[in-house]
Amino acid sequence: MLNRIDLRGSHRDPRGLLPRAQLDVSTAVEKIRPVVEAVREHGFSAIREATERFDGVVLERLRVPKEAITAAVDNLEPDVRAALLVVIERARKVHGDQRRTDITTQVVPGGTVIERHVPVSRVGLYVPGGLAVYPSTVVMNVVPAQVAGVESLVVASPPQPENGGLPDARVLAACALLGVDEVYAVGGAQAVAMLGYGSDGADEDDRCAPVDVITGPGNIWVTAAKRLLQGTVGIDSEAGPTEIAILADSTASPVHVAADLISQAEHDPLAASVLVTDSPELAEAVEAQLAVQVPATKHEARVREALGGRQSGVVFVDDLEQGLRVVDAYAAEHLEIQTRDARALAMRVRNAGAIFVGAYSPVSLGDYAAGSNHVLPTAGCARHSSGLSVQSFLRGIHVIEYDEAALRETAPHVVALANAEDLPAHGQAVTARFPS
Structure with a gap:
């Protein structure tokens, strides 16, 4: 059901090799x-x-x-x-x-900058x-x-x-x-x-x-x-069709992994479900579970289309170190870590909208009742964008206040840089305050 991509033994940048929906x-x-x-x-x-x-x-x-x-x-x-x-x-x-x-x-004495969050x-x-x-x-x-x-x-x-x-x-x-x-x-x-x-x-x-x-x-x-x-x-960000990536080793439950892949696939035929693993045995067991679980799900046709699309698949890696590089390159909206020492691996991930650690933190928990936010960047945008938060609605505004003595002490530095940038009026705006 899932496409297969074998990156074992490869030292290439994986970004162009990973499953992606062709959304222009x-x-x-x-x-x-x-x-x-x-x-x-x-x-x-x-x-x-x-x-x-x-x-x-x-x-x-x-x-x-x-x-x-x-x-x-x-x-x-x-x-x-x-x-x-x-x-x-x-x-x-x-x-x-x-x-x-x-x-x-x-x-400096007499000179302050206040950062307000408005x-x-x-x-x-x-x-x-x-x-x-x-x-x-x-x-x-x-x-x-x-x-x-x-x-x-x-x-x-x-x-x-x-x-x-x-x-x-x-x-x-x-x-x-x-x-x-x-x-x-x-x-x-x-x-x-x-x-x-x-x-x-x-x-x-x-x-x-x-x-x-x-x-x-x-x-x-x-x-x-x-x-x-x-x-x-x-x-906030460009949040398009949903996606899940699961980094899993031989300790992961194929029942859990299959269920989690299906849970995101039922959103949309364009939803992406990606398993990254160093265990061919786990991949085979997950495929077997998909064969059992997909026919039993309500939105079977939608799920089959999503799982069989070019945006979904199994990615084979040599080990979890390569797996970390792959999931960082993928920058998933939702990333599950189902491995030994899952929390330690999770804390090393740099690129993900949200990270779900261990067997009892499925993505659907975050969709509803974890307390986290489920409005997250997709399509690799987690490399540069964050999920929705309070900060999404705040602007940082600097409030600058210097007294006369503080400005006088700083004036030579302003003048020097203004002249270096050939903007002498900038310096004159300072020196005009201190007539000789």
């Missing part, structure tokens, strides 16, 4: 550019047209009525409500420890709704923004024809539990454009004001729109 975001950007430009120029009418074309829903209004949000939480299944409350509590605990305090540094004013939080629905993603987006102190939060999620053209009721219920009442029934590239540029609506109360930052995962069209809007707004 640059091409997708050009395809969605007309949609984004139409929303910027025409607002509500362009959003209506795109939503009818892509989602099969005719929007009468952009914004979800508050009574629909209240009704969603009132009608929520008790076990789902209880689970969401646990997820919210744990996420607040973890993200609460990420709060930052202002730092004051006395550089939240952005307004954020747009995207919650996908394609092959699955994600009330947990509401929590992962909203909690760090609230902890950061963001004053204005807006959620956008695709309309569901089976829910009367509103986002999924469980998504709305999660918004209600978190106290978010500005929710828009808009998805895809048109939602990102609406958040970035703002839009008129059916009336004055239906308008969406532009945001400062857009976060949240989505399909390739959402990812492309975020790339296109970057600069107009800040974004």
Whole structure:
């Protein structure tokens, strides 16, 4: 079922050899550019047209009525409500420890620099709704923004024809539990454009004001729109189709490994499931387990397509040292370590969105109830980007204050560097304060 890549004995850079989905975001950007430009120029009418074309829903209004949000939480299944409350509590605990305090540094007597951590004013939080629905993603987006102190939060999620053209009721219920009442029934590239540029609506109360930052995962069209809007707004990262990599040796349970590969494959036919191992025996046992477990899963066709795609596979390595190099090169969204001394190996990993250590820390725990955040960089972006956190919604601002004596003492250094860079007016701006 899984493709096989043998890197044993190889000293080549593995990046070009590893399984990857062929997702050309640059091409997708050009395809969605007309949609984004139409929303910027025409607002509500362009959003209506795109939503009818892509989602099969005719929007009468952009914004979800508050009574629909209240009704969603009132009608929520008790076990789902209880689970969401646990997820919210744990996420607040973890993200609460990420709060930052202002730092004051006395550089010289009479001269200080204060680094302030100031939240952005307004954020747009995207919650996908394609092959699955994600009330947990509401929590992962909203909690760090609230902890950061963001004053204005807006959620956008695709309309569901089976829910009367509103986002999924469980998504709305999660918004209600978190106290978010500005929710828009808009998805895809048109939602990102609406958040970035703002839009008129059916009336004055239906308008969406532009945001400062857009976060949240989505399909390739959402990812492309975020790339296109970057600069107009800040974004968290390019979080596209999900992926899991598992570094495992002969001590790993093939039952666990197979189940974890399947768990991410059920998201999307483009989801990536990659096993990196130095044990051919484990790989054979995992394949045998997949043959048993895949037919028993609800989304069998989707899982088979994902596991059999070029983005998934087994990568054979000589030993765990080479395995570490391979998973660092892959830079997985989710990385599981199921080996001897798993924690020691995990602490040596440099590139991953999140790392799950040992037999009892599966990725699905992090998707829901670990307390960590599941909005993570994909497609190798973990080499340079982080998962969503409180820091995603904060800006560091330096506040500089020097008194007269401190500036006088520093003036010769400023003048020397200003002259070296042929910017003499910079130096004169200092010396003008000290007439001879």
